[in-house]
Amino acid sequence: RIAEINGLVSGRLRIAAVTTAEYFVPDLLGPFSAAHQGVEIELAIENRDRVVGRLTQGIDDLAVMMMPPDDLPLERLQFQINPLVIITSSKHALANKTVELNELSTERWLMRESGSGTRMAAEQHFKEHNFKPNVVMSLGSNEAIKHSVAAGLGIAVLSQLALQPSVWSGAQSAAATTKTAVPLDYEALCQAGLSIVKVKDFPIIRHWSVVWRKDNPLSATARHFLDYLQAAAAQKKT
Ligand code: PGA
CATH class of the missing domain: 3.40.190.10 (Periplasmic binding protein-like II)
Known part of the structure; x- marks a missing residue:
């Protein structure tokens, strides 16, 4: 489903975000979406318990939350206070x-x-x-x-x-x-x-973190989005 040809990323990016993140996640997704017309983004907004449930089931590529659970094998990138x-x-x-x-x-x-x-x-x-x-x-x-x-x-x-x-x-x-x-x-x-x-x-x-499952290889699209998020966070620090 995912194609990465000559730097062009396409495919589906599934993100779950806790309800409080709805105030900023769309602003993060906007520029990424505009720059990657071939990417279809699905954003689910749920409270923490339900986002943890989605992580447990491996439904999404990435999840944005404040307190990632300790009992799941997760990678995390902390990006915002x-x-x-x-x-x-x-x-x-x-x-x-x-x-x-x-x-x-x-x-x-x-x-x-x-x-x-x-x-x-x-x-x-x-x-x-x-x-x-x-x-x-x-x-x-x-x-x-x-x-x-x-x-x-x-x-x-x-x-x-x-x-x-x-x-x-x-x-x-x-x-x-x-x-x-x-x-x-x-x-x-x-x-x-x-x-x-x-x-x-x-x-x-x-702090806000974006998390993903260690045991579920990231799609090229999700990796691309993480790079974009890291660059956006670094830009804000300068
Ligand atoms: P919530 O979000 O209160 O909407 O669940 C906060 C969080 O879990 O990060």
């Missing part, structure tokens, strides 16, 4: 305040559904800090979390990438290295009815 922040409604008394995590124990917490990597990272972090959030609701998407928080239903942990335009396009991209995140546009956030609470030991710092 993923800070997880605490958000409130912009009208909340805590908006833009600096507090200790334990001061948030009586807040109403909104969490992503179980199976979400964002939830897993938040729960790990809370456990490490002996913190028990008062979870009142689980929601199945980042957008549902944002709208519910803006409506004043509670506070939540969310990837900074879900709060701002893509870091892979536009004038801000030069600021996004693998070590530092693009500064948040607080005004735009406020217009969306949201604010950040500055909490000690936050943001939770995680």
